[in-house]
Amino acid sequence: MTSEYAYDAVVIGGGQSGLAAAHHLTGQGLNTAIVEASEEATGSWPRYYDSLTLFSPARYSALPGRRFPGDPDRYPHRDEVVDYLRSYAAGLDADIHTDTLVEAVSASDGEGFAVTTGSGAVFTAPRVIAATGSFGSPFLPALPGRDEFGGDILHASQYRDQGEFAGRRVVVVGAGNSAVQIAAELAEHAQVVLASRAAVKFVPQRPLGWDVHFWFALTGFDAAPLGRIVKAAPTQPVFDEGRYRAALAAGKPQRREMFTAFTPEGVVWPSGDRSAVDAVLYATGYRPHLPYLAGIGALTDTGAPQQRQGLSLTHPGLGFLGLEWQRTPSSNSLRGVGRDAAYLVRRLWPATARRQEHAR
Structure with a gap:
């Protein structure tokens, strides 16, 4: 038997954005x-x-309405973020349906949306926010010879710790925070090369004694259009107190220009040199994970949402959250998603529409 639930709004995804x-x-x-x-x-x-x-201190890593506990100037670890989100969810006045995979969203003119799940349950609402992020769609650039490579190829989303790589020859691909952090960690136990198309760009974590996020807040960097300066850069900056810059300077990891092809035994560098490699780990980011919207024409041919600042260009009442550069440099981060959520809710559900809805 199909279960049906009617709501004012349905949010797909229970992560930080949702x-x-x-x-x-x-x-x-x-x-x-x-x-x-x-x-x-x-x-x-x-x-x-x-x-x-996190490369942002706890004071700048909170969602709206609830501070991040503990020392506000510390840099929280993964498990602290998990605990924080768990507590945040418990304090919400919303119905949270877990273990519920959304398979499809359908739209009816003037009648809102129907969200169908794998269990057969259907959630209906005049407004839907797609907040499933991108972790489900890791991006791995295609290079010649990849199918013939005899080593391991994985994405940073599959990486847990350095244990399985001890003593191995590893190439980490990328120049962002995750790539550098993983490569430096692995280099303590393995032979590691950090491969990227552009050099790593370091930004001091605490210029003039204050965390860089203090300066972001003071200058309004997180607000467009100032932040677009960084978006136009070939690589995103790596926040560092000196540890990672020193590691690269010491060759642990070694940094090289991105390889051009795979061989059965390893990779080919732009110089033509070849290296034997046991594993290649891509820290090359993600793409929006929105397969449930494919059937209603809300996405482009490449699966990207057709949206402007989180508002669907194809379906009134449909919104997106947690997209990279949705509105600002921090749109897909803990420190920025709350602002985007407030902006989106105001525009998806204007005050007049709310009054009319509740007057029924």
Whole structure:
């Protein structure tokens, strides 16, 4: 038997973006459901690598309405973020449906949306927010010879710790925070090369004694258009107190220009040199994970949402959260998603529409 649930708003995804959206929706008095595929509303955080540490202090890493506990100037670890999100979800006045995978969203003119799940349950609402992030769609650039490579190829989303790589020859691909952090960690136990198309760009973590996020807040860097300067750069900066810069300077890991092809035994460098390699780990980011919207024409041919600042260009009442550069440099981060959620809720559900809805 099919179960049907009617809500004012349905949020697909119970990670940081979905939780922030639910905070603002319920704050407007809207009956809200969060539909989350995993067993609890903590997003992809439990699946990140063990040593992951935020590069923003706790005071700048909170969702709206609830401070991050503990020393506000420390840099929280992965498990602290998981605990924080778990507590945040428990404090929301929203119905959270876990272990519930969304398979499809359908739309009817003037009648809102129907969200169908793998169990057969259907959630209906006049407004839907897609907040499933990108962890489910890791990006691995295609290079010649990849299918013939005899070693391991994996993405940073599959990396947990350095144990399985001890003593091996590893190439980490990327130049961002995760790539550098993973490569430096592995280099303590393995032979590691950090391969990237552009050199790593380091930014001091604490210029003039204050964390860089203090300066972001003071200058308004996180707000467009100032942040677009960074978006146009060939690589995103790596925040560092000196540890990672020193590691690269010492050759642990060694940094090389991106290889051009795979061989059965390893990789080919731009110089033509070849290296034997046991594993290649891509820290090359993600793409939006929105397969459930493919059937209604809300996505481009490449699976990207057709949206502007989180508002669907194809379906009134449909919104997106947690997209990289959705509105600002921090749109897909703990420190920025709350602002985007507030902006989106205001535009998806204007005050006049709320009054009309509740007057029925």
